[in-house]
Amino acid sequence: MSHLFDLAGKTAIVTGANTGLGQGIALALADAGAAVSLVGRSAPDETVEKIKAMGGACCTVKADLSSVDAIDDIITATRDQLGGLDILVNNAGIIQRNDAIDFTMEEWDSVLNVNLRTVFFLSQAFARACVDASQGGKIINIASMLSYRGGIRVPSYTASKSGLMGLTRALANEWAGKGINVNAIAPGYFATNNTAALQADPKRSAEILGRIPAGRWGQPKELGGAAVFLASDASDYVHGTTLPVDGGWLSR
Numbered sequence: 001m002s003h004l005f006d007l008a009g010k011t012a013i014v015t016g017a018n019t020g021l022g023q024g025i026a027l028a029l030a031d032a033g034a035a036v037s038l039v040g041r042s043a044p045d046e047t048v049e050k051i052k053a054m055g056g057a058c059c060t061v062k063a064d065l066s067s068v069d070a071i072d073d074i075i076t077a078t079r080d081q082l083g084g085l086d087i088l089v090n091n092a093g094i095i096q097r098n099d100a101i102d103f104t105m106e107e108w109d110s111v112l113n114v115n116l117r118t119v120f121f122l123s124q125a126f127a128r129a130c131v132d133a134s135q136g137g138k139i140i141n142i143a144s145m146l147s148y149r150g151g152i153r154v155p156s157y158t159a160s161k162s163g164l165m166g167l168t169r170a171l172a173n174e175w176a177g178k179g180i181n182v183n184a185i186a187p188g189y190f191a192t193n194n195t196a197a198l199q200a201d202p203k204r205s206a207e208i209l210g211r212i213p214a215g216r217w218g219q220p221k222e223l224g225g226a227a228v229f230l231a232s233d234a235s236d237y238v239h240g241t242t243l244p245v246d247g248g249w250l251s252r
């Protein structure tokens with residue numbers, strides 16, 4: 001069975017791969033044999049070092065994903081440097097916390113732009129490149145528990161991640177017939193910068209841990225298996241689904 005999960009000869013774009021879940025996913029894809037294009041606004045030095053240490057291949061593309069301006073460059077630079085385009089992981093994302101009653105337009109737009117608008121147009125550019133090359137592809141969106149639930153004090157984040165789960169289904173409906181799999185992973189509560197405020201708040205942290213059956217925060221490398229599955233031939237007949245990796249949180 002192991003060849004089903006083999007990514008040798010494949011090229012993957014991972015956005016926001018310098019840290020956190022993006023780094024965990026990039027390392028897992030590289031470990032499975034993919035060459036990885038590390039895309040983001042901060043230099044992913046540590047990720048590059050770790051991929052090189054395992055004998056893997058990667059390139060870096062500097063891009064601010066708060067606008068769609070860098071999309072053409074991401075596609076072209078990846079193909080030029082790594083010679084292909086097979087997998088896109090839309091991981092980069094931000095969160096803004098404020099009471100809904102006080103929420104500003106900047107807090108709304110900044111989150112929707114990175115978490116949804118750029119994700120759609122980057123996915124479109126990736127799908128066009130796949131169609132032009134007469135090949136299939138794999139798109140993996142990083143959703144959230146707030147694709148399913150409302151959350152507290154994060155209205156733009158909830159809107160973006162709930163929208164992302166819907167977008168995953170919508171794109172799968174249109175692109176499955178072109179051999180492009182569009183799926184999502186919904187991480188539960190993982191120990192990263194994104195959740196630093198929650199981890200540091202003793203009350204919220206205890207509430208969160210109290211309803212995770214696994215009884216602990218997830219570690220970024222624990223998303224690797226789901227990412228490799230959805231990036232590989234093993235998931236060729238999986239379309240439009242969102243796979244929770246949540247320590248059981250949604251089952252409570």
Ligand code: NAD
Pocket residue numbers: 015016017018019020021022039040041042063064065066067091092093094114142143144145186187188189190191192193194195
């Ligand atoms: P993180 O803050 O450590 O990483 C976010 C990444 O996105 C970083 O690489 C950052 O540089 C990049 N990024 C943000 N804005 C960008 C921009 N304008 N241009 C380019 N890159 C940008 O957080 P994380 O927890 O690793 O988050 C990764 C993804 O996982 C996000 O989409 C987040 O919403 C999602 N997520 C995280 C958790 C969790 O528990 N940590 C749970 C569910 C979903």
